[in-house]
Amino acid sequence: MLEILLFALVMMYSPGPVNMLSLFSGVSHYGWQTLRFCGGVALAMCTLFLLVGYIGGAMVTPVxxxxxxxxxxxxxxxxxLKLLIASYRPQQAANANHDMTFASGLIMxxxxxxxxxxxxxxxxxxxxxxxxxxxxxxWVSVxxxxxxxGAPASYFLAGKQLKQLVLKPSVMSWVQRLMAFLMLLLAGQFLWDGVGLMTAII
Incomplete structure (x- = not known):
């Protein structure tokens, strides 16, 4: 059991799209509503563990x-792209945290x-x-x-501590642009991996 927890801890708490988005949410003064995003992540992982645990890994094909x-x-x-556009429109930037919803965390x-x-x-x-x-x-899946x-929640809390370093609106705009750029890179990696998995059996 300890091996399972250690493996999951290392994998879940390493930087990834969900954790990095939560980190920048903390830095960007997003509200505590971000924790609902973390709740969606928790439910998604619990669901995946339950499905694969009871149905079997053989059902999860490369395609x-x-x-x-x-x-x-x-x-x-x-x-x-929504975040990038918001960084150029200060009046929209304050509403960018609307994307940090429970459903958003679940889907992502x-x-x-x-x-x-x-x-x-x-x-x-x-x-x-x-x-x-x-x-x-x-019980183990839960x-x-x-x-x-807890992984994105910890990144969010770390981001809230870092936000004191970037209080100026101009700096905040660049933080949002950096986050958007990193997210686009991650999106490209997802798409590359996805196409690779789908074409591997051809």
């Missing part, structure tokens, strides 16, 4: 992973290829080795889901 990765890439690109994490990199080895290798089955799959939600 399915490719499709979800591509959808995730498009969704992140959409959020990045369900379509995040990194999520399946965590879920598949844990469920197909570590669950059997730790004799986790039946109702225990449910625990891992809560850990997943």
């Amino acid at each position: 399915m992973q490719g499709v979800t990765a591509s959808l995730g890439g498009l969704y992140i690109a959409y959020l990045a 994490q369900l379509t995040n290829p990194k999520a399946m990199i965590v879920v598949l080895p844990v469920v197909t290798v570590q669950f059997p080795n730790a004799h986790i089955e039946g109702i225990n799959v449910f 625990l891992l889901g809560l850990m997943a939600g």
Whole structure:
């Protein structure tokens, strides 16, 4: 069980699209509503662990992973473009945190290829080795889901501490542009991985 928690901790708390978005949300003075985004991430991971845990990893085909990765890439690109536009329009920048919703966190994490990199080895290798089955799959999935939600929450809190360094509106605009650029890079990686997964069997 300890091996599962350590592996999940390292994978979930490493920088990724969800964690970086939460970090910049803290830096950009977004409100505590960002925590609802973290709740969506937690539910998404819990759902993935439950589905793969009870249905089986064999059901998650490369094509399915490719499709979800591509959808995730498009969704992140959409959020990045909205943020980029808002950085040039101060009156819209204050409303940018509306994208940090529960549904946004849920969708982004369900379509995040990194999520399946965590879920598949844990469920197909570590669950059997730790004799986790039946109702225990449910409880461990809930625990891992809560850990997943804690990752972006910790990045958000770190961002709120850093915001004291970037109080000027002009600096904030550049922070938002940097975040949008990084998100576009991540979207491109998602799409590249998605197309690769879908064409690997051809």
